[in-house]
Every structure is written in C-alpha cells, then in structure tokens.
Amino acid sequence: GMVNGQKIPSQVLRELASVYYNSILSAPKTPIRAVVGTNLITVLRPFMMYAGAKFGRGADRAQQAVAAATIDAIGKAYSESWKVFKYNWQQGLHNKKMSYQGRFDLPTDLQNFKRLGKYAEEFGSPSEKMMYRGLNTLVNLNTSPLMRYSQNAMGAGDAAARTVIGRFTARIRAAQEGVEKGIPLDQLTDYARAQEQRFADQIFKMGDGNMMVVTDEAALMAGREATMTRDVEGWMKAFETLQNNPVGMLFFPFVRTGYNAIRLTVQHTPLEAFSKRYRDIMAGQNLEKYGLTAADLPAEKALMEGRIAVGSSIVAMASIGAAMGNIYGDLPRDKEMRDLWRQEGIKPHTMRIGNTLVSYRDIEPFNTVIATAANVFNYQHALDEDIKTELLETLTFMAAAAVVDKSMLAGVDDLASVLDPEGLLNKGSTLGGKFARSGLPYTGLIGSIGDLLDANQKEANNMLEMMIKRDALFKSLVPPKYDMLAKDRSGVKFEPPGSQPLLRAFNFLSPVAITNTSGDSVKTTLYEMGYNLPEVTKTYKGLRLTSKERSTMQKYISMSSLRKDLEKVFDSKSFKNGFAEFKKLQLRRRNGYRVEDQEFYKMVQKVFRRAKREAYLKMVGENPTFADKLKEAKVKKNLGGRGRYDEIDRLLNIPK
Numbered sequence: 001g002m003v004n005g006q007k008i009p010s011q012v013l014r015e016l017a018s019v020y021y022n023s024i025l026s027a028p029k030t031p032i033r034a035v036v037g038t039n040l041i042t043v044l045r046p047f048m049m050y051a052g053a054k055f056g057r058g059a060d061r062a063q064q065a066v067a068a069a070t071i072d073a074i075g076k077a078y079s080e081s082w083k084v085f086k087y088n089w090q091q092g093l094h095n096k097k098m099s100y101q102g103r104f105d106l107p108t109d110l111q112n113f114k115r116l117g118k119y120a121e122e123f124g125s126p127s128e129k130m131m132y133r134g135l136n137t138l139v140n141l142n143t144s145p146l147m148r149y150s151q152n153a154m155g156a157g158d159a160a161a162r163t164v165i166g167r168f169t170a171r172i173r174a175a176q177e178g179v180e181k182g183i184p185l186d187q188l189t190d191y192a193r194a195q196e197q198r199f200a201d202q203i204f205k206m207g208d209g210n211m212m213v214v215t216d217e218a219a220l221m222a223g224r225e226a227t228m229t230r231d232v233e234g235w236m237k238a239f240e241t242l243q244n245n246p247v248g249m250l251f252f253p254f255v256r257t258g259y260n261a262i263r264l265t266v267q268h269t270p271l272e273a274f275s276k277r278y279r280d281i282m283a284g285q286n287l288e289k290y291g292l293t294a295a296d297l298p299a300e301k302a303l304m305e306g307r308i309a310v311g312s313s314i315v316a317m318a319s320i321g322a323a324m325g326n327i328y329g330d331l332p333r334d335k336e337m338r339d340l341w342r343q344e345g346i347k348p349h350t351m352r353i354g355n356t357l358v359s360y361r362d363i364e365p366f367n368t369v370i371a372t373a374a375n376v377f378n379y380q381h382a383l384d385e386d387i388k389t390e391l392l393e394t395l396t397f398m399a400a401a402a403v404v405d406k407s408m409l410a411g412v413d414d415l416a417s418v419l420d421p422e423g424l425l426n427k428g429s430t431l432g433g434k435f436a437r438s439g440l441p442y443t444g445l446i447g448s449i450g451d452l453l454d455a456n457q458k459e460a461n462n463m464l465e466m467m468i469k470r471d472a473l474f475k476s477l478v479p480p481k482y483d484m485l486a487k488d489r490s491g492v493k494f495e496p497p498g499s500q501p502l503l504r505a506f507n508f509l510s511p512v513a514i515t516n517t518s519g520d521s522v523k524t525t526l527y528e529m530g531y532n533l534p535e536v537t538k539t540y541k542g543l544r545l546t547s548k549e550r551s552t553m554q555k556y557i558s559m560s561s562l563r564k565d566l567e568k569v570f571d572s573k574s575f576k577n578g579f580a581e582f583k584k585l586q587l588r589r590r591n592g593y594r595v596e597d598q599e600f601y602k603m604v605q606k607v608f609r610r611a612k613r614e615a616y617l618k619m620v621g622e623n624p625t626f627a628d629k630l631k632e633a634k635v636k637k638n639l640g641g642r643g644r645y646d647e648i649d650r651l652l653n654i655p656k
Helices: 011-024 029-043 045-055 061-071 074-093 106-123 126-142 145-181 185-203 217-226 234-243 255-266 270-274 276-283 294-323 335-344 366-377 391-406 410-419 421-438 443-453 463-468 501-509 521-529 547-557 562-571 573-585 599-622 625-641 645-652
Strands: 204-206 212-214 350-353 356-359 514-516
Touching (some): 011 126, 011 145, 011 421, 011 443, 029 045, 029 145, 029 217, 029 501, 045 061, 045 145, 045 294, 061 145, 061 185, 074 145, 106 126, 126 145, 145 185, 145 212, 145 217, 145 294, 185 204, 212 217, 217 255, 234 255, 255 366, 270 276, 270 294, 276 294, 294 366, 443 501, 501 514, 521 562, 521 599, 562 573, 562 599, 573 599, 599 625
Antiparallel strands (some): 350 356, 356 514
C-alpha cells in the first residue's frame, strides 16, 4: 500500500519471497561454493598484479615487488579474516547486524515488525490479529538459523573477503610508499610489512564486536567486486525491476550476482580495454569515481593488465584442451545431444583426465572464459551437427550460451517458454514443477540429499513427477530409468557414470565436483554418431508413452539382446566403412546429407526397433490395456486421415 506517498511492500509477499530464496539456497554445497568462489577472486588479486607488472605493457620491476609484498600479506590477512567470519556467522545466527550491510537491514526490519505485534494485539480486529499471528509464524520460520544458514554463511564469507582486501590495500599502499622513498626492491616486503598497520588504521575503523570494518572507498569497491554486490548499471537494471515483481522473481532471482559475474568475466578478457573504467584508469583520470588515489594507480593498472593477460592465456589453453576433447563447455542447445551427454556421463563445465571429469564450473571468474572457448570445439565429434559448420554461428551461439548460463539472462528462455503457447506445451511441466517445489522449504537441501542417497535417474513427465524427481522423500515414487545398454542384462536401473557412493558423498559438499565418463565402447559409439538414444522409449508407433510405460519398456529392453546385437553391428565391415567415410567426408545436413539416411545409422535403428518390438510384446502380455491404447491411437489417426469427423465426434461423446 501507500503511506504518505511512499510505497510500502507487502509483508506477505516479502515473506513468501524469503521462503523461495531460502529454499533454492538451501543445498549444503551452495554456501561452500559461494565462500570459496568469493575468496578465490580475493586471493588472486596480488597474483594478477604480479602478472600485469611482469607481462603487461612493459615489465615494471617496482610493481612486481609491490605485488610480491602483497602476496606476503596473505597469511596475516586470512588469519584476521577468520575471526571476522566467526563473528559474522554468530551475528547471523542471532539475526543481528553483520559488519557489512546488504540490500536489506534484517535486524531493523525484524524489530519493526515485532513492534507491530503490540498494536495488532491491542487494537486489531480478530481477523487482523489472526493475520498477524500467521504472518509472525512465517517470519519466525524465515529468520530461523535452520532456514537462513546458507545466507548467514555467505554473509560471513563476504565479510571475511572484504577484510582480506582491506589488508591487501594497506600492504599495497605501504609498499608504494616504499617505492616512492627509494627503498631497495629486495627490502620492500620488509618495509611494507613494518608500515602496513599505519595504512590499515586509515582503511579500517573499529566496528561492533571489536571487529575492524573497511571504510576506505577503494577497498570497499574492490570488496563489492569480489563479493558480486556492485549495483547493477545500465540497461540491465530492467531485470532488477522484474526481480522485484513476484512473478519476475521466479525467472530472475539473482540479478545483481549475474550482472557482477558478467562484469568480472569481461575484466579477464581483452574486451575490458573498451570499458570506460579501463580507459580512465590507464589515462589516470576520474580516479575519484573509482575510489582511487594517485598512489593506488600503478597497482590498479597492473591488476587490470594482469587479469587480461591471465584470462587470455587461459582461453588459449582451454581452446587447445577442448580441441583435444579434454574440456567441455555448456550443454548443447539441442535436447538430443544433451541427453547423449548424460548417457555418456559427460558433464558441462568439466575437464577430462583419462575417464575422470573435474568440474571448473565454480572456479570464478575463469569458468566462463573456459566454457566460451570450449564451446567452439565441443561439437567436432558430431557427424551431422549444424553448429560446427560455420565458425561465426558457433562463436555467436556458444559465447551467448556461456554468458546466459552465467547471468540473469538464464531466466529469459523460461519466461519466453511461458509466453509462447508451443513452448509452454513443451516445457510447462518442467517449469511448473521447478517453481512449485521451490516455493516449498528446503528444495536445494532435499534435492541434494536425494541425489546422495539415490543416484537412479527418473522418468518424469507431468508436473508432480517433475516436482519430486530429486526429492529425497518422494523420488522413489517416480518410475525409474533403466540402463538399456548395460553389460549386465538383468535389468539394471540407470545411474549416470560417476555415481559411485564415495564420489556422490564427496560432491555433496565439494565446490569442485569430480565424476567420470562411462568408458563404454557401445555408448561412446552411439554418442559419436549422435544417435538419439534417450528418445527411443518416448513413443511407440506414434503413441506417446507415460512415465510408467517408458520405464517398463526400458526395463524389458535392458533385459534383451540389444547390446549383443549392437556390438555385432559395430564390428561389421559395412558399419565400420560407412561410419569412417561419413566422418572423413564431413558430410552435413545443410548439404543434404542427413545422418539418419545413412546405411550405418539405419543398421543401428533396425536393432533398436526390434528390441522395442520385443519389449512391446512383453508389455502387452503384462498389461493388455496398453494394446488397446495403441489400437485406439491408430483408429483416431486413420479416421482423421480419411476425414471421418462424424466418427471422431461419436468417439468423443462416448462416456468414459
């Protein structure tokens, strides 16, 4: 409502939003990943300075020495930051003010809401009292340490990172003073260490709990950069407006984080040279806008040059690794190839070491530059992949994929699907299940526990199944997927490669996930062919199967001779020759050469059709009504094809 011309947000909507955010942030890995990422960005600053001074625009031995002196400060800085972390963690547990204020002042808001309770109880109507009591219960739930542990940990981690940056700033300024005084460079670290506290007294002030709090503008801005909390600028502010809308919040929950992630990524590429900040700092102008002084300028220049140099080097190395098939970027844009990745055990944003995949997804800020480089090369294995044929198209889509995955733009596709009737038909159940489950507590936590306890993938079709397919409490109710290509032909449920119990336990908490690929020659061959394996059991003779029917068909196929028959095909001379020639000639769909039309592909297709037919016969024997469904679908198709709409109308009016 409006009070004195000022819009007052609805407390009910605010609390429902809190449930949503607490829920999606509740996975145990989330705060660990955030704290590690923030502090990685922080601790790399002096190393980037050194790289810039060494490999930037002319080697600068003085700034190399300044960077080395700052590296020397890491141990002391983190020793102090650990105390700051513990203090802020305790403050968060008791809903007290942390050292650094975020977007919302929770302690003050909570205090003001509690004050309203006195007036509600004394002057409110029975319905108003009931409303306040219900809302108070929701407030208590949302502010409970059991609900806010993730946000409390991230807030404490941010405070620790800001402390480290403050200490780095003090050491840099002490070292710069030494350079100006002519201190020999081999003695600069000792000088800076001795003079650091004098500068720290200018950068920090004593805050609550006898904790030192950064007040220096340059250190504050660097802290906001590392903690991804800089204000959104430019046209991207439109997404913040959407985020403040109850519906928009579902699609764009973390606008500020996404904006800052993109900005930080750009700083590690040559594109940064086109930014106004880069031009200003290199020209030594408008320094006050960035909280800098003339004394800060040499180190800041070295930092910017170092980031560009290191980022460019990583892109080059990632390109080589991806070209060799050892680095993977974002998931492919077509669903068939995404499903094949899952079947083979390939995870997005991973590096291959033998059959082991190590995730780089949370290694900020290099994850996006690595993914962008890897995306260009990830399709070279595909026989009939259009994306690989034109470099410009590849670069455009793949660079966009990396940026979208990193930023608030990831919600645009979901929003477009809702607004488009065809998209809503295809993705409605998935989106509905995701949003509905996120509106309930502990989505992330229960989903993570579900993955830990049960690695079996599920056949989820409708909205309810989508909601609970990862839920530790209910995922067993969703029909399981079966491994149709397993070496064990007794009917093995499908678990993606890398689902061993010890690996699942490690990945439950580790910010760097480790998995492995299948190492299965049959699965690898189908993957290289681009064979649409996951779509095999979605329909039978045009009839779209239910989750239970798909699961049953997979079970019977996993007990058939499918694998043996495929191995025989793959060993045949006609398959080997056709497969090799198609790859050698690099034939493409746009030139009229569809992989589905090739003899070697049809040989594989024939094996799968035979296995499906055998599975269908067993399904009919177990459930005769399935045959009736297939017959009914065929009758409807024939009636429509002959224009017999009178018969169709009669069928529609038959009582169910």
